[in-house]
Amino acid sequence: MWSLFEAAQLRIDGEDILEEAHDFTYTNLKSIINQLNSSLAGQINQSLRQPLHKAIPRIGARSYISFYKEDPSHNKELLAFANLDFNMLQKLHQKEVGSITKWWKRSDFATKVFYARDRVVEAYFWPFAMSSDPKHSTQRRKVGKLVTCTSFLDDTYDVYGTIEELELFKMAIQRMDISCIASLPECMKVVFNAIAELCAEIESLTTEGGKSSLASQYVKQAYFKVAEAYFVEAKWCHESYIPIYDEYDRNIGLIILDL
Template structure:
């Protein structure tokens, strides 16, 4: 677009500055030493906890409850094979006599249900029927069991389509938990408040663990060895995450993004928070850094298409990118050359790492997903420049793909080792239901909190404006409809994670965790663009260690 004076009009957004510079120094050699020291310290504790896990198998319910504690404290990743084997054994041998009987109370039933559902076992929701009356309503007497009510609430978030008893469970617990918190111990009240804000199934695993450690510490029945192990392990892994964030600061500076692309958001810490939500374990350190670099470049591209470049500049950049050759840089003479070079260098790195792992076949899938994202950015820009307001369905067909998840999930698969073979990439290319649901969550939650800020400058319409216009609805009624669409998307994800699954569970956790990251980022506002919405979570995850 041209201004009257002949200058290019660029609808630049007023993004806030990066506030994290001082928290993650570019070099800190002491961190590696501390990491190694803590690793040696937790090794004997890890062995003790494993012995506890094996000892708990004498009682199936105690076994599942102990597994739940390991999950919630964030240390279950150390024992995944044992946990899978134990749950498989219990589910196949005991479900009839244990889960359908009347001996288990509300709390135990809810915990057992949630753990099995988390691991993809299709445990029947009929186990909750015994807590309802003849009208299908939950019995009022259950409110005397506050902890049971809290765990019933958490269990309800693993529901799938058609599970009416869990719909009723969610309505019943949501309506009563806030008042029950006022009558509870301070520790239980804090757990209720946290759950109402961030349900466990919608919370990134690492943040859920950081939060639960403080709750578990106040439990009279806590196991001191397990608590110490969880604290030390969290702090140990946090050191690795800090080192990775230092690498991201270096990546930003070495590419001179601040000076070359001053219009773009400097959000590598927020981007890293997303990818840390997708997989936090130490074994994924290399791919976590690579994926955060992808997220940074995608964010720059988003700002370029959304708030700076012209359609002609965009098309030249797209034409250069799709060649996937360094010689394409010769065709670019402006700021887009910086972007194109950074993308090509990073994909060369991805290709080399994939080659080392014997997965060179996976790189074209990642490139296709990346170019699909960029092409859809251009489609959104065309709507804006043409003054076109699409239907909601037309908007979603394009803008679900600009939630950035497709290329990120594809690249995460490359880093998952032997569990992701070529069939997994073919499955991903066919846009499975779980990816559609994850993209719906990312797109709608983003638009709900950011559309008003975007409309302060010239900008393409969001899902909110498209839906309001098409259905002649107020914003309030539109958001009510969006809430239902979001709930359905979460049910789709839960359903796709049920056994037998199309691909291994480890792969399904990647889109699920992207959905969880979306919920964390957008539950109160645009936490990616505006640092204040995720500031406390970032401090808890990456800045402040847990006091021992």
């Protein structure tokens, strides 16, 4: 029944049988939890709150280790290796978050971009959710910075700058030319420089590894499209215009697709 509940999470609109299966299994699993041993009850309770399909695997692993430990039939050697593996990889993830945090502090974004939110750990969760594998350590660091810079863009277009300034800023990102924003406030130049430097880092990283430099071009193009979509939202706000759902959905879709 538990497996059927998890399988039902993959349903799409119109799959009525799976919809019924989800409701049936959820109700029945909820009703029998008190009759199960603590380990199994804990796992099912967590699954009902956050099914495997919607969870971050590495975080789920930590919970499963705890549940497995409570199982009287657990294998002690396997449990010891699972704990060792988790702790070693966790230290790597902590170092990665630490390196992004050092970049944030070294760049003094909190002072120079005073309106920006400190979302370093939140930004790191994006690449961490995609892969926790040790071999993707460099990618997690870079994507964590990419998401942080996207947050800068979001805050810049939401809470700072006039329409004229934001349009110039968008043009600068399109051309990756800082001369376009020579007349703009210093904080916007800091955001632009952060994006430009990160694109240069990615280009250097890919070319040094003997790979195509097209990756950085795609990143630049994606930043421009995101800035363009944020600019549309800024214009709506400036003009006190309330878009219809299809307009908003189309514009927000551009942001999500590029991210």
